[in-house]
Structure formats: structure tokens, C-alpha cells
Amino acid sequence: EVQLVESGGGLVQAGKSLRLSCAASGFTSDTYTIAWFRHALGKKREGLAVISNSDGRTMYAKSVEGRFTISKDNTNNTVYLEMDGLKPEDTAVYLCAAEETGWGELEVFEYDYWGQGTQVTVSS
Numbered sequence: 001e002v003q004l005v006e007s008g009g010g011l012v013q014a015g016k017s018l019r020l021s022c023a024a025s026g027f028t029s030d031t032y033t034i035a036w037f038r039h040a041l042g043k044k045r046e047g048l049a050v051i052s053n054s055d056g057r058t059m060y061a062k063s064v065e066g067r068f069t070i071s072k073d074n075t076n077n078t079v080y081l082e083m084d085g086l087k088p089e090d091t092a093v094y095l096c097a098a099e100e101t102g103w104g105e106l107e108v109f110e111y112d113y114w115g116q117g118t119q120v121t122v123s124s
Contacts, residue, residue, distance in 0.1 A: 002026040002113040004034075004096050009118030012086055020081040020118060022096035030054050031102040034079045035111060036070060038092035038120075045095075047106025051079060054102065061106055086122045093117040 008020040024034060035050035049060045049070035058070055069082040079096060095118075097111035104110040 002098055002100075004098060004113055004115035006094065006096055006115045006118040009094060009120045011121045011123060014087055014122055014124050016086055017082065017084045018086060018120060020083070020094055020096075020120070022079040022081075022115060024077050024079065024096075024098060027053075027098075027100065029100070032098055032100045033102070033104045034072070034096055034098045035104060035106060036068075036079075036081045036094060036096055037106075037108065038090075038094045039117070040089075040092035043092075045108050046092075047108070048094075049081060050104060050106060052103055057103070059105060083120075086120075088122045088124045091121050092119075094120050 003025050005023045012018050033052045036048045037045050039045045048064050051058045051070045067085050072079045096115045098113040099111045
């Protein structure tokens with residue numbers, strides 16, 4: 001059973017950086033992708049970045065491209081989201097998600113597995 005556990009959220013001042021972690025386990029093959037989403041109060045869930053486990057290919061939403069960086073560490077099966085230049089509008093619950101077809105983009109329906117989320121609050 002695939003399990004995803006996020007960590008690293010917290011309260012941070014605008015302009016600062018934060019790194020989120022997603023510890024992944026339970027995959028039956030190396031062909032999967034992991035994505036980061038966020039869900040702000042009153043808004044729909046938004047896809048931010050995705051990385052392929054097999055070849056490291058990445059893709060970003062335009063809203064975060066250039067500020068957020070997704071990466072992976074295969075030694076500990078962890079995917080990271082480095083967030084720089086944080087803004088109050090980045091406040092949300094951040095979740096990682098996984099799919100096992102080999103490549104998923106940034107749509108919620110593509111992902112079968114979800115973590116519980118970690119809260120990020122950016123103060124002005």
C-alpha cells in the first residue's frame with residue numbers, strides 16, 4: 001500500500017524560504033510520479049509541481065515556477081518542495097500525491113494516493 005507522509009510546514013515570514021518533505025513508501029515499481037498540491041481556504045486544490053521517479057522529469061505550475069523547486073532523494077524515497085520568496089497568498093495546506101502510470105501532470109484526478117497534508121502559513 002502506497003503511503004505518503006508530509007512534513008516541514010509551519011509559520012514563516014513573507015520573503016523567507018521553507019522546505020517541505022514527502023516520505024513515500026509502498027510502490028510496487030519505479031514507474032510513478034509524485035506531485036505537490038496546495039489547498040487554500042475557500043479555493044480549489046491547486047497542482048504546483050510534479051517529478052517523475054524514473055527519469056527525474058519535472059513540471060511546474062506557472063504560479064510557482066521560478067520560486068518553488070521540486071526534487072527527490074532516492075536513497076530515502078523522499079520528495080522535497082523548496083519554496084523561496086514566500087508570500088501571504090502561499091498560505092495553504094500542502095499535500096503530496098502519487099500516481100503509478102509513469103507520468104502525471106497537475107490535475108487532482110490523475111492521482112490515486114494522497115498524504116494528510118502539512119500547513120504552511122506565511123505572515124506579512
